[in-house]
Amino acid sequence: MEPTPPPLLPSVPPPCPAWPPVTADDRTMAMLCHLLALFTGFLGPLILWLVKRDQSPFVDHHGREALNFQLTVLVASVCLGAMTFVLMFAFLIGLLLVPVLMAASIGALVLEILATLAAQRGEWYRYPCCIRFI
Numbered sequence: 001m002e003p004t005p006p007p008l009l010p011s012v013p014p015p016c017p018a019w020p021p022v023t024a025d026d027r028t029m030a031m032l033c034h035l036l037a038l039f040t041g042f043l044g045p046l047i048l049w050l051v052k053r054d055q056s057p058f059v060d061h062h063g064r065e066a067l068n069f070q071l072t073v074l075v076a077s078v079c080l081g082a083m084t085f086v087l088m089f090a091f092l093i094g095l096l097l098v099p100v101l102m103a104a105s106i107g108a109l110v111l112e113i114l115a116t117l118a119a120q121r122g123e124w125y126r127y128p129c130c131i132r133f134i
Contacts, residue, residue, distance in 0.1 A: 030062035030119035042070035
């Protein structure tokens, strides 16, 4: 009697449950998370994320991303601002840090606009240089 070969395993894993579709309201709320950050810092995304995070995974993702990015920008701004202030006494070094601070601010603005547009299109966006606090 010959041994029977083991059953073949499927080559494709079974599909995981799909996320609920992203609605227009979800896209609007996710977009607001990023837009409010432009005007209120981390407070706008924090409030909107706390209110809407249980209602939609899409809004939860974008709210966390906006909040984490704003906290990262806050930490970086405080550190660069303190270094600029302290090194202002060594006049030349302090003056060299001012353009770095301005370039970082412009870069943060560009990334926030890109995230807003991605949320409006219904895409899952992650900031490229962000500390994941939450």
